[in-house]
Amino acid sequence: xxxxxxxxxxxxxxxxxxxxxxxxxxxxxxxxxxxxxxxxxxxxxxxxxxxxxxxxxxxxxxxxxxxxxxxxxxxxxxxxxxxxxxxxxxxxxxxxxxxxxxxxxxxxxxxxxxxxxxxxxxxxxxxxxxxxxxxxxxxxxxxxxxxxxxxxxxxxxxxxxxxxxxxxxxxxxxxxxxxxxxxxxxxxxxxxxxxxxxxxxxxxxxxxxxxxxxxxxxxxxxxxxxxxxxxxxxxxxxxxxxxxxxxxxxxxxxxxxxxxxxxxxxxxxxxxxxxxxxxxxxxxxxxxxxxxxxxxxxxxxxxxxxxxxxxxxxxxxxxxxxxxxxxxxxxxxxxxxxxxxxxxxxxxxxxxxx
Amino acid sequence: xxxxxxxxxxxxxxxxxxxxxxxxxxxxxxxxxxxxxxxxxxxxxxxxxxxxxxxxxxxxxxxxxxxxxxxxxxxxxxxxxxxxxxxxxxxxxxxxxxxxxxxxxxxxxxxxxxxxxxxxxxxxxxxxxxxxxxxxxxxxxxxxxxxxxxxxxxxxxxxxxxxxxxxxxxxxxxxxxxxxxxxxxxxxxxxxxxxxxxxxxxxxxxxxxxxxxxxxxxxxxxxxxxxxxxxxxxxxxxxxxxxxxxxxxxxxxxxxxxxxxxxxxxxxxxxxxxxxxxxxxxxxxxxxxxxxxxxxxxxxxxxxxxxxxxxxxxxxxxxxxxxxxxxxxxxxxxxxxxxxxx
Ligand SMILES: Nc1ncnc2c1ncn2[C@@H]1O[C@H](COP(=O)(O)OP(=O)(O)OP(=O)(O)O)[C@@H](O)[C@H]1O
Ligand SMILES: Nc1ncnc2c1ncn2[C@@H]1O[C@H](COP(=O)(O)OP(=O)(O)OP(=O)(O)O)[C@@H](O)[C@H]1O
Ligand SMILES: [Mg+2]
Ligand SMILES: [Mg+2]
Numbered sequence: 195x196x197x198x199x200x201x202x203x204x205x206x207x208x209x210x211x212x213x214x215x216x217x218x219x220x221x222x223x224x225x226x227x228x229x230x231x232x233x234x235x236x237x238x239x240x241x242x243x244x245x246x247x248x249x250x251x252x253x254x255x256x257x258x259x260x261x262x263x264x265x266x267x268x269x270x271x272x273x274x275x276x277x278x279x280x281x282x283x284x285x286x287x288x289x290x291x292x293x294x295x296x297x298x299x300x301x302x303x304x305x306x307x308x309x310x311x312x313x314x315x316x317x318x319x320x321x322x323x324x325x326x327x328x329x330x331x332x333x334x335x336x337x338x339x340x341x342x343x344x345x346x347x348x349x350x351x352x353x354x355x356x357x358x359x360x361x362x363x364x365x366x367x368x369x370x371x372x373x374x375x376x377x378x379x380x381x382x383x384x385x386x387x388x389x390x391x392x393x394x395x396x397x398x399x400x401x402x403x404x405x406x407x408x409x410x411x412x413x414x415x416x417x418x419x420x421x422x423x424x425x426x427x428x429x430x431x432x433x434x435x436x437x438x439x440x441x442x443x444x445x446x447x448x449x450x451x452x453x454x455x456x457x458x459x460x461x462x463x464x465x466x467x468x469x470x471x472x473x474x475x476x477x478x479x480x481x482x483x484x485x486x487x488x489x490x491x492x493x494x495x496x497x498x499x500x501x502x503x504x505x506x507x508x509x510x511x512x513x514x515x516x517x518x519x520x521x522x523x524x525x526x527x528x529x530x531x532x533x534x535x536x537x538x539x540x541x542x543x544x545x546x547x548x
Numbered sequence: 549x550x551x552x553x554x555x556x557x558x559x560x561x562x563x564x565x566x567x568x569x570x571x572x573x574x575x576x577x578x579x580x581x582x583x584x585x586x587x588x589x590x591x592x593x594x595x596x597x598x599x600x601x602x603x604x605x606x607x608x609x610x611x612x613x614x615x616x617x618x619x620x621x622x623x624x625x626x627x628x629x630x631x632x633x634x635x636x637x638x639x640x641x642x643x644x645x646x647x648x649x650x651x652x653x654x655x656x657x658x659x660x661x662x663x664x665x666x667x668x669x670x671x672x673x674x675x676x677x678x679x680x681x682x683x684x685x686x687x688x689x690x691x692x693x694x695x696x697x698x699x700x701x702x703x704x705x706x707x708x709x710x711x712x713x714x715x716x717x718x719x720x721x722x723x724x725x726x727x728x729x730x731x732x733x734x735x736x737x738x739x740x741x742x743x744x745x746x747x748x749x750x751x752x753x754x755x756x757x758x759x760x761x762x763x764x765x766x767x768x769x770x771x772x773x774x775x776x777x778x779x780x781x782x783x784x785x786x787x788x789x790x791x792x793x794x795x796x797x798x799x800x801x802x803x804x805x806x807x808x809x810x811x812x813x814x815x816x817x818x819x820x821x822x823x824x825x826x827x828x829x830x831x832x833x834x835x836x837x838x839x840x841x842x843x844x845x846x847x848x849x850x851x852x853x854x855x856x857x858x859x860x861x862x863x864x865x866x867x868x869x870x871x872x873x874x875x876x877x878x879x880x881x882x883x884x885x886x887x888x889x890x
Contacts, residue, residue, distance in 0.1 A: 222770045229558040229763050235819035273636055305632050339629075342674040346628035349604070353557050364786075365823035365858050370701070373599045373760045374560075376767040377786045382817040417817045485863050492866070496809065504805045505873045506886045512854075512870035516862040538886065 197427045198420055201395050204258070206247045210391050211383040211419070212240055219248050222376075226325075230348055230357040232333075232372060234364035235380030238420030241360050244380065245329060248358070252327070253287040260285045269302050278302060287316070288327040294335035304336075304343040312347050315354035327356050333371070334361035341368045348374045382417035385409070391419060392426050401430070404438045414442050447482050448490060455494040462536035467529070474528050484524035488515050488531060495535070503542055510534045559766040560759050563734055568609045571602045572758075573726040577717040581610050588614075588662035592687070592696045594711055596703040597719030600759030606719075607668050607697045614666070616659035623650065623661075628670035635682040638675075642667060642683075646690040665694050673700035680707045687713060721756020724748070730758060731765060740765070741775045749778040753785045788820045793828045800872055803880040808872040815868060822864040826851050826871065839879065846878035 203209045206216040222228055233241045249257040260283050267278045278299055283290040289311055293303040308328065316324045333341070348357060348371075359375060361367060383391075392408040395401075411429065415422035425442055433440050444452075454473050457466060477487055492511040496504055510531060518527035556562070565571050568581045577595070584590045595603040611624045625645045627638070650663055669675070669683075687696055687710070698714060700706055722730075728747050735742055742750070754761035767784040768776045782789075792815065799811040815825060833839060833847050854867040877884060 218771045222767070225556075225770065227556045227558050227562070227766075228770070229560070229766055234821070236817055239819065271632065271634070273634075302632070305630055309630050339674060342629040342671055344630070346604075346670055347630040349561065350628075350630075352561050363864050364821040365864055366861060370599045372786075373757055373763070376763055376784065379786060379819045381819045485866075489863065489865060496806075501805050502882075504809075505877060505882075508809075508866070508869050508873050512857070512862070512866040515866050516857045516860060519861045 196424070197395055197399075198423045201391075201398065201423070202243050202246075204247060204250060206244075206251050209240075209243070209247065210394055211387040212244060212380060215244060215378065215380065216247065219244065219378075220251060223248065223252050228356060230352070230359070230375040232359045232361070232364065232367065232375035232377045233380055234334075234361050234367075234377065236382045236418070237362055238418030239380045239382040240419060241380045245358055245360060249285075249288055249327065249329075253285070257285050257287055260290075267307055269306050271302060276302065278307070280307070287324075288329060290329035290331070292331045293340065294332050298337065300336055300340040301343055304340045304347070308344070309347050309351075312351040312355040312357075325354050325356060327358055329358045329360065331360050332362075333359045334363045334366035338368065341371055345370050345374065383419050385412040385415075385417065388412040388415060388417070388419055388422045392422060395423065395426065399430075402435055404436055406438050407436050407440070410438075411442055414444075447477055447480065450477060451487065451490045452494055455491060455498070458532060458536060459495075459498060459539070462540040467533055467536065470532055471525070471529055474525060474532075478524060484518060484528060485515055488518070488528060491531070500542075503538065506538055507535060510538075558763075559734065559738075560762045563730075563737075563762060564605050565602075566609060567613060568606060571606050571609065572730055573722045574602055574606065574717070574719055577606060577719070580715070580717075581606070584610065585613060585660060588660045590614075590662070590664070590695050592698075592714040594698045594700075594703070594706065594714035594716045595719060596700050596706075596716070598701060598721055598757065600754075600757035600761075601719040601721060602758070603699045603719050604670055607670070607699060611666050611668065611697075614660050614662060616657050616661070618657065619659070619661060622648075624666045624668065626668045626670065628668075629674045634676075635679045638679055639682060639686060642686050642690070642694075646686075646694050650693065663693070666697060667694055668697045668699065670699045671701075672698045673702050673705035677707055680710055684709050722758050723756075724751040727751045727754070727756070727758060727761055731761060734762065734765065738769065739774055740769055743777070746776055746778045746781055749781050753781065753787055786821065786824065788824055788828055790828075792818070792820065793825070793832055796825075796872065797829070797832060797875070800876040801879050803876060803882075805873065805876065808876055809869060812865065812869045812872050816865045822868045823855065823858050825868060826855055826858075829871070829875075833875075843878045843881075846884065847875050850874040 206220050209216045233245060235241055246257075263282050263284070265280060265282060267280070269276050269278055276299065278296050280291055280293070280295060280303065293300050293308065296303045308330070311326075311328060316326050357375070359367070359371070364372065364377065389408045389412050392411060393403065396403040396408070411426050412422055414425065429436065429440060429442060432443075450473065454470055457470055474487070478484060488511060492508060495507055499507060514527045514531040514534070517530075518524050521527060568578055568585070571578055593607075595607065597603060612620060615623045625642070627641065631637070645667070646665060650665060655661055672680075696714070698706060698710065703711065703716070728751060731742070731747060731750060734740075750761050750764060754764060764781055764784050765776070768780045771784065772780040796808070796811045796815060799808040802808075815822070830848065830851050833844055839847075850871055854871050857867050858864065876882070
């Protein structure tokens, strides 16, 4: 098992970061009238961990006995029938799923599947009525229609079902949904908190940790706890005993992006653009999300450019990412950004150096 | 099997008014509907207004008061966005429901029980135009035996032919005074203590949305116990602390791009919603004495554009960075446009 999973705290009392949130969550579910919750925060900040620990707090260890199912639902969509395939993770008390996986059919997931689940109330052997919890991931990726469809379900069946929604960017969740939840922000841990987690893992694994090494790993993690733990484990595999200035390698795709950036700083021409296109394709084929790719390009460019160019380049990055959202083919917009950059940079070089 | 958890409803549902007369702040509609209860006359209705102002509450309350618990199921059809409301579905469902004849118009169990049925189309603004058009005919066909209640946030999304058939009521954001009295009522029931400052903070941060106010109140009560301060409420509300907004603006004033980029990165890593950041930046900028009108205009133009981009689903970091860069250029009087010919 990877360290990220092996050392994921199981109970609210065991967390190493977000202790305050964990204690608050405990109080929140101490009575049975807890409102719906919306967890939001950057990737790798610990949302999933807290949600799982919260379920355990509510339902005991039975919430950990989950089964993974790949189900197909047959849905009557007015004039035709459609099949929707979804993976669910469920225990006797909760169901977790990722409704945005259904793509443009996500509306049906909310209207048919989630509503059905919310309606049915669990009843125990003594005939007492309880409630269940639905955990919906990546709600920021849900279409507007799907989000609208969720509104009334959240009110109507609130006696039989609580929702726990989880997302990265709460700006993309509609006002009406946010107004129906208690919003819980999970910030990315600070570097010193990340160091604490790494030290904890090192101790459990009986590793010698040279002073300052954990700090370096934390610095390179961009405040993502998951990333820090992953690269810590990679370091362990690459070289142990650790040395203080041992290389902490960036991810492969990031190295590839740096190459692209030096390519386009060196030469601005249609030929170079053509070469770079191939590399962009390569990255996309390897499932690097285009907006992450664009942000990484900008990140590397900003480290190399003059101040006045930084303003210009960050503006165009924002511009083309927005267009990419509205359009369909990411590659067009990535390439347009590269071309725009080349033209700006060339003009700058000519003006400065003649 | 593991023990089951007893459930009771969250406070928003617990304190949802059951009777029309208890709906606060929407006097006009309450007056008309009170009249309906006496005469049993009711036009088609259209309720519109922002979230958490009592639209669904009012429609459900009048339906319950007209028919009582026994007849409710057979006389009231509630369709909302959680139902598939494509053209065909709407037609069949409504047809099936409206076609069954209703009995005589006698009062039963103390309820008026008029001879029509009620169809509530909640969240009607998420219906397609085609589906709405299909409804026109249906409405006419069954106009003798049904009354329609349309509910939506944006009246502009309801097609004119439907809207013009209804009595329209705008639900206003709740005033601070009304909000306060509802909140005090809940505090009394739940044994909570709120001082004047906390009360006023709660109204400010929930911006006329009573549902939001109640959710914050319950959150704060669970987290901080029965004495709740203004600070507790802010911490559950997701409002960004003023220092964070200030730090970003200060970085923009410094003229140092890398510093601003660092602040933007912090905002994102701390998970603050960028849409919220834009509104708070807007407030600070507009009210600042040391920013000229022209600078304000330059800054706000980009704020508006970024807000639109976010609604389109654009990346939060890139939008905020562009806003910060643009704000910096405005505050430090740098040229707006790129100065090299391309
Ligand atoms: N409170 C915590 N204390 C100690 N370690 C933690 C804590 N929270 C998370 N971790 C570690 O960080 C890893 C990543 O956390 P998690 O999966 O919860 O992130 P996430 O916020 O759900 O990310 P994403 O948005 O990318 O899904 C976990 O696998 C776990 O090892
Ligand atoms: N005018 C009001 N008087 C009393 N309580 C109200 C009022 N408005 C809202 N509430 C409270 O807020 C909750 C939500 O109100 P309601 O469901 O009626 O909002 P809505 O206007 O339908 O919002 P949305 O547009 O998001 O559907 C209610 O359960 C009630 O507790
Ligand atoms: Mg996760
Ligand atoms: Mg409503």
